[in-house]
Amino acid sequence: MRRIFIFFGLVALFLTAACSSNDEQPAEDSEAKENATNQKAEASGALHTYPLTGVKTDQPVDNRMVGVMVNNHRKARPQTGISKADIVFEVLAEGTITRFLAMYQSETPDVVGPVRSAREYYFELTRGYGGLYIYHGAAHFVNDMIQNRGIEHLDGALHDNDGQLFKRASFRTAPHNSYLQFDGIDDAAQQKGYDMTRSYEPLPFASEEEAASINGDSAERVTIVYSNRPKNIVEYRYNAENGTYTRYSDGTKTVERNGETAITTDNIFIVETPHQVIDDAGRRQVDITSGGDAYLIQKGNVQNVQWENRDGRLIPVKDGDPVPFVPGQTWVNIVPSSPGMEQSVTISNE
Template sequence: MKKLLLLTLTVFVLALAACSSDNQASDDNKEKDNVPEQQPEGNDRYAATFPFSGIETDESVDNRTIGVMINNHAAARPQSGLSEADIVFEILAEGTITRFLALYQSELPEVVGPVRSAREYYFELAEGYDAIYVYHGAADFVNDMIVNRGINFLNGSTYDNDGILFKRESFRKAPHNSYLQLGAVYDVASTKGYETTSTQESLNFLTEEKIETLDGEKAAQVKVEYGDNTSESVEYTYDEASGKYARSSNGEPSVDLNTETAIQVDNVFIVEAFHEVIDDSGRRAIDLKTGGDGYLIQKGQVQEIQWENKDGRIIPVKDGQPIGLVPGKTWVNVVPTDPGIKQSVTISNE
């Protein structure tokens, strides 16, 4: 009887101990649940990097790039949506008037424009960045090239003023009043069987440590001339506070029409390329494949560099090695070999 009583007492004590242990574990778990999750330090908190701006994000970065032809005639200024493009190529179209190819991936404004017609060298650039190429009208032979080369495109002439993809605004006259409703691009592209997602290889971007060690000549003011001194000019002025360059056209600050946001640039990339007029309308062929001389202007400094076309992308190189970009916005100004980059570009520290 004593043995049975002792055994029963032992079992009771063990059960009581187990229950106490379970309660303590439960309390410990509750305390752990109430402790905020430790956030990773530094860049580890971001899941990805936008491939053409180098900006880190916790959002998805697989939306396909959209390349839009944007008018730069004086009657088309100020434009809409330019301040949000990751990369903008500024290249001569006719005469001394330039036109933009704006590449959108990390930011997608509601409206972009005015939209203008296509050129071969623009759609070849768009293809290099795997972009859906958006334009409004083109010469028949240019349209044929776009179709025959398998470019994924949306032509505003097909959707002119449909109110979904394109809208004609009354405050400007044609051909300076066609505006792309950018939010509709992916839906319309899907109806044509185009992919609207894409995994892109990132451009080469500098780390914060590399940015702090940038070394070059001072470049507070950059002026790019397209033609003689009475023609179109572009200016970039460095702002020490923001570490960016503010853009102007013919002395007028470049701003967004809808938001009045000033266009500020992290990388000014100027390249020299061979230009040739190919018809009576003044259309050009431009060699963006061979490479040549260039300037890379960042953080108030300029480097004399070379440029190369790598798999359809225009990249800066020095001593045969790619040079990194500062994360942010990049504008690429293409100037003719005649008169040349030294004659077309003036850089000063004033």
């Protein structure tokens, strides 16, 4: 019996020494890390990655992304379906009102809305990510752009209240009551000859170890002032228990209309870029190509970065290298360069 104890003691000593030796080894290069990650994913059966969230799955990821124009007028809140979006872009549409471009792929809600009209920078963002653009109506010159540039799209104005692709809700009045029926998208797309199968290169994402060691200034609360008069203020409040941020509009928690599900995000990417009003209705041109200053906010920390448009996608960059998102959902808030982020964005540890 004593020999057995001695034997296991020697084995334990050997393993301890081996572990200590490994701890003293230099860090693996990126290729070795990638191989290790792939082996781990293969062992768990999760061989595929959702390109907009970085989340692993054992199912093939070949469904096409869908970008939906979602109304953010006060009369349209709370919205439906945005909690399942992989990425949401929030940009001024006209006047002081923002609108959402909700990008879906890893999850698909039954209903999204209310859906509103198109803008150039929204459909160009959708095209840059390789998605199908869905909206409800547009000014004639915007529809001309969509047609002339070959933007693959579905227009709710052509399916208004058909019950298959769009339905009008009785609990709201137009133009705040048009809702996309998600299960009607494939049929409508096939009728227009669009391919709804597509593969994508994932966005840059951090590993678990990298996500756990993100450094930066404290960012417990983020406030973005799109307008004080009339009020249009967005807030994100950090929840350290789950590492996510909860979104608020004008002091009210952003939730799903049905179920009161709070809207949360893992990444907040604030992008500063020039805006220009182009007509009496307050419509804008928004520069989504030139790059500029940005904040990347994750895990209770903020990093000062730059943003670049790389192959149509907005990427955080530092010293020319992409800065990874943490796996999960992302909100991209695009703000005008005048007055700029320093005046319109407040980040604090409260």
